[in-house]
Amino acid sequence: MEWETVIGLEVHVQLSTHSKLFSGSATKFGAAPNTQANIYDLALPGTLPVLNKAALAMAVRFGVAIGAEISKRSVFDRKNYFYPDLPKGYQVSQLDYPIVGKGSLTVALEDGTEKVIGITRAHMEEDAGKSLHQEFPGMSGIDLNRAGTPLLEIVSEPDIRSAKEAVAYLKKLHAIIRYLDISDGNMAQGSMRCDANVSIRPVGTTEFGNRAEIKNINSFRFVEKAINYEIQRQQGVIEDGGRVVQETRLYDADKNETRSMRSKEVANDYRYFPEPDLLPIVIDDAFIDSIRAELPELPDAKKARFCREYGLSEYDAGVLVSTREMADYYEVVAKQSGDTKLAANWVTVELQGLLNKNNWEINDSPIQADRLATLISRIQDNTISGKLAKTVFETMIEDSAGVDAIIKEKGLQQVTDAGAIEKLVDEVIANNQAQVAQYRAGKEKVFGFFVGQAMKASKGKANPAQLNQLLKEKLK
Amino acid sequence: MALDKSEVEKVAHLARLHISDAEVEEVTNRITDILVLIDQMQSVDTDAVEPLAHPLDAVQRLRVDVVTETNLRDELQSLAPHSQDGFYLVPKVLE
Numbered sequence: 001m002e003w004e005t006v007i008g009l010e011v012h013v014q015l016s017t018h019s020k021l022f023s024g025s026a027t028k029f030g031a032a033p034n035t036q037a038n039i040y041d042l043a044l045p046g047t048l049p050v051l052n053k054a055a056l057a058m059a060v061r062f063g064v065a066i067g068a069e070i071s072k073r074s075v076f077d078r079k080n081y082f083y084p085d086l087p088k089g090y091q092v093s094q095l096d097y098p099i100v101g102k103g104s105l106t107v108a109l110e111d112g113t114e115k116v117i118g119i120t121r122a123h124m125e126e127d128a129g130k131s132l133h134q135e136f137p138g139m140s141g142i143d144l145n146r147a148g149t150p151l152l153e154i155v156s157e158p159d160i161r162s163a164k165e166a167v168a169y170l171k172k173l174h175a176i177i178r179y180l181d182i183s184d185g186n187m188a189q190g191s192m193r194c195d196a197n198v199s200i201r202p203v204g205t206t207e208f209g210n211r212a213e214i215k216n217i218n219s220f221r222f223v224e225k226a227i228n229y230e231i232q233r234q235q236g237v238i239e240d241g242g243r244v245v246q247e248t249r250l251y252d253a254d255k256n257e258t259r260s261m262r263s264k265e266v267a268n269d270y271r272y273f274p275e276p277d278l279l280p281i282v283i284d285d286a287f288i289d290s291i292r293a294e295l296p297e298l299p300d301a302k303k304a305r306f307c308r309e310y311g312l313s314e315y316d317a318g319v320l321v322s323t324r325e326m327a328d329y330y331e332v333v334a335k336q337s338g339d340t341k342l343a344a345n346w347v348t349v350e351l352q353g354l355l356n357k358n359n360w361e362i363n364d365s366p367i368q369a370d371r372l373a374t375l376i377s378r379i380q381d382n383t384i385s386g387k388l389a390k391t392v393f394e395t396m397i398e399d400s401a402g403v404d405a406i407i408k409e410k411g412l413q414q415v416t417d418a419g420a421i422e423k424l425v426d427e428v429i430a431n432n433q434a435q436v437a438q439y440r441a442g443k444e445k446v447f448g449f450f451v452g453q454a455m456k457a458s459k460g461k462a463n464p465a466q467l468n469q470l471l472k473e474k475l476k
Numbered sequence: 477m478a479l480d481k482s483e484v485e486k487v488a489h490l491a492r493l494h495i496s497d498a499e500v501e502e503v504t505n506r507i508t509d510i511l512v513l514i515d516q517m518q519s520v521d522t523d524a525v526e527p528l529a530h531p532l533d534a535v536q537r538l539r540v541d542v543v544t545e546t547n548l549r550d551e552l553q554s555l556a557p558h559s560q561d562g563f564y565l566v567p568k569v570l571e
Contacts, residue, residue, distance in 0.1 A: 017541045024544030033562035034553070038545040042552060054541030075529040082492055084566040097529070132563065133570045140570070141563030269490055274529045279536040 001239075002203040005231050006211075007160035007196060011173060013152045013183045014127065014191040015058045020148035021126045022049030022092065022278075027149050029189055037129070037144035043087035048277050055150040056281065057291060058182040059099045059124050062152060064292045065180055066119055068103025073282050076124075076275040084142050085129035093153075095272045098123035099281070105176070106300065107168040108318065117169050118157030127151050152182070158197070158208065163227035167220050170194060171322075174220075175299050179324045187218050194223055198230045199244065209234070210244040214258050216251045226251040230258050302327055310340035319348050325362045329369045336373030339380055346376060350393055367396050374403040388412045388460055416463045418470075421454075424462060425470045428453045439475055450475070479508050 020027055023040035040047040063070045075097040078090040100122035106114050129144035154173065160166050174192060177183045185192045199211035212234070217226050229251075234244050249258040297305070299321045306317035306327075320330045326347070334343040351372065355362060375396070379389050384407055395406050407413055415421060428450055429436055439446040450471050455462055484504045488495045495503055549562065558565035 019539075019541050019543045019545075024539070024542065026543045026545070034549045034564065035547040035562070036545075038548060038552070050539040051536055052541050053538035056538065080490070084564075084569055096527075131569065133568065136560060136563070136565055138568055139558065139565040140568050141560070141565055143563055269486075271490065276530065278530075279532060279534050280529050282535040 003200045003231075003235055004203045004205075005161055005163075005227075006158045006199050006201060006208060007162075007166050007227060008158040009156045009160065009166060009169060010195040010197070011154045011156075011170065012127075012193045012195075013154065013177055013185065015055050015150040015152055016181070016183050016191075017052055017054045017058070017150055019052060021052050021055050021124065021150035023047075023148055025148065029191075031145055033141075033143040034145060037147060041087070041144055041148045043089075049092065049275075051278065051281065052150060055124060056099070056283070057287075058150075058180075059122065059152050060283070060288060060291050061180050061182055061295070062122060062154070062177065063100035063103065064288065065176055065295060065298060066100075066103035066105055068119060068122070069101035070283075070288050071097060071099055071101060072284065072288075073097065073280055074099040074123075075280050076278045077272045078275050079125075079270040079272055081270060083128070083131075084140060085131045085144065085147065087129075087144065087147065091126060091128065092275050092278070093125035093272075094123035097280075105169060105172050107165070107172045109168060110164060115159075115165065117159045117165075120155045120157050122152055122154045125151050125153055158199075163224040163231070166196065166227055167224050170220060170223055172299070175322060175324075179296055179298055181296075187220070190218065193218065196223065196227055196230075198227055198234070200231060200234045200238070210246045212244065212246070212258070213248045214251050215248060215261075218253075222251060222253050225253075225256055226258060229256060233258065296324070306330075310334055310344070312341065312344050316344045316348055319352070320344065323362065329362050329365075332369035333373045333376065336370060337376035337380070339376055342376050342379065343373070346372060350390065354397065366398075366400070367393070371396060371403060378403060378407065382414055382416055382463055383407060384412050384414050385460065385464060388414070412461065414463050415458055415461045416466060418466065421458075421462055421466050421470055424454050424457050425450075425467070425474055428457065428471075429474055436475065447471070447475070479504055479511060 017027060019025060020041065023038060025038045025041055026036045028036065040049060060070055074094060076092050077095040079093045079095070080090045082089055098121045102121070103119045105117050105119060107117060108114055127146050127149040129142055129147035132141040132143070135141050156169065160169060174185045177185050177192070183191055187193070194217045196214045196217060197211045198214060199209040201207065201209045212230060214226050214230055217223050230249070237244055245260075248261045250261050251258050302321045303314075303317045306312050306320060307314060310317075312320070319326075321327045329351075330343065330347045333347060334340040337343050351362075351365065351367065354360070354367070355365060358364075375389055375392055378384050378392075379386050384392065391410070392403065392406050392412060395410065396403070399406060401409070432450070432453065435446050435449055439450075451464075451467065454467055454471065455464070458467075481500055481504055484495070484500055484507065488503075553559040553562075553564070556564050
């Protein structure tokens with residue numbers, strides 16, 4: 001039987017506020033345990049929450065960016081469960097009246113087409129603390145620094161049909177939250193976390209199969225692997241005559257498998273009710289409009305502009321706008337060097353290669369945008385050849401000296417002196433009479449041999465256009 | 477609407493309340509009485525009434541995003557039964 005996969009993603013994004021959602025405790029990552037956990041975060045009796053305006057603004061900013069309905073009145077609820085890293089015994093979340101309603105994201109698929117993925121809702125909630133189960137014999141260690149950190153939970157419609165589409169959606173979401181500057185989106189540090197609801201059904205049917213919720217997926221690569229594993233597992237279960245059980249499964253990246261979180265707990269029953277300690281959140285048009293007015297240029301708009309203004313291909317523009325930092329870097333190089341296409345080539349090929357090789361972010365690059373722009377200018381004004389520019393680029397990684405200083409020090413200036421090139425050409429012709437005879441007899445392919453010899457003699461520094469022209473004249 | 481004993485036991489478990497076997501019947505009867513009242517309330521036509529999230533007719537005030545709390549870990553951990561290396565220690569929650 002042929003199966004169709006149905007996937008919906010729940011993504012938790014940590015909002016990059018300075019203080020927590022409901023208290024004035026700091027939210028810095030990596031602080032010593034419990035140094036950012038104070039009386040409200042610890043649920044000491046008598047403490048009350050007050051909502052962080054910046055967190056609310058960030059949630060609205062996201063909603064506006066994806067063209068979603070923004071609720072002018074939203075309500076917090078208590079989600080009740082017991083776990084030691086949740087001191088209050090409930091998580092403050094939003095159930096029936098989330099701040100962000102229906103919206104959508106457009107993702108680019110591998111075959112070049114685009115697909116619109118619906119977003120059901122996005123709501124604010126507080127994060128829990130962290131539990132350590134290995135470090136203390138017979139005990140669990142609790143760190144409540146993360147307890148109360150603001151989260152935005154973004155829930156997609158079950159519109160995703162493959163692991164690759166899920167990754168494309170997640171990458172687009174990641175780009176948008178980074179463009180909006182509402183989260184650092186660091187999956188390894190847990191500031192962006194993904195749970196995937198996966199089910200399968202026979203192709204052509206419309207009813208949903210039982211779904212498994214896969215948790216603990218903390219990189220783009222694992223999202224793809226975990227979902228593909230789960231699809232195979234469910235197909236195996238059904239084809240062996242079994243039934244997929246609706247359950248929560250944990251992804252184990254080391255073993256590349258998902259496994260059931262067998263829990264003795266009574267099935268989830270969170271007994272939500274409106275949080276009596278918080279009043280309804282009411283915002284007005286002026287608040288929403290002011291946030292809309294401050295939206296930055298988003299990836300899709302930027303991509304279209306790069307194609308239009310800089311004459312780039314869809315592909316190059318897509319690569320360049322994948323992060324805001326890369327797009328900003330490119331624009332500096334393009335504007336300062338004046339050659340937008342050459343700039344795109346250097347940023348997407350040489351620079352991207354360097355970053356990938358060293359696992360660097362663009363802001364870690366030892367070659368800053370203005371230096372790369374100077375290098376490209378030197379190719380354009382014929383100071384160096386494109387080939388030797390790569391040598392200069394390599395040197396620039398280690399050497400912070402100026403581009404011109406490196407070119408001079410290494411003696412890489414292109415030879416454009418007609419007399420000097422003529423001398424080279426004459427020597428090559430004199431030393432290779434046999435090939436000259438072949439060429440003159442009509443074997444034009446030999447021309448490449450002369451170019452190679454002359455280029456070699458110049459140590460790669462001869463201006464290729466001048467060299468070609470002189471050779472042609474002399475070989476007539 | 478009557479509640480049966482197993483439902484009372486489930487709710488008690490979720491709320492981590494211990495109810496002895498001797499108490500279950502009385503608790504079941506008392507909760508059933510409340511549910512009867514709720515049934516009566518649900519028969520009222522509320523189509524034109526907005527759901528009420530809070531009895532106070534007011535809206536939430538917002539806080540400026542600044543860190544106002546300092547590190548009080550030592551004082552706060554002196555209230556806890558067990559702590560070590562900066563962590564609060566609790567009976568192990570995973571086997």
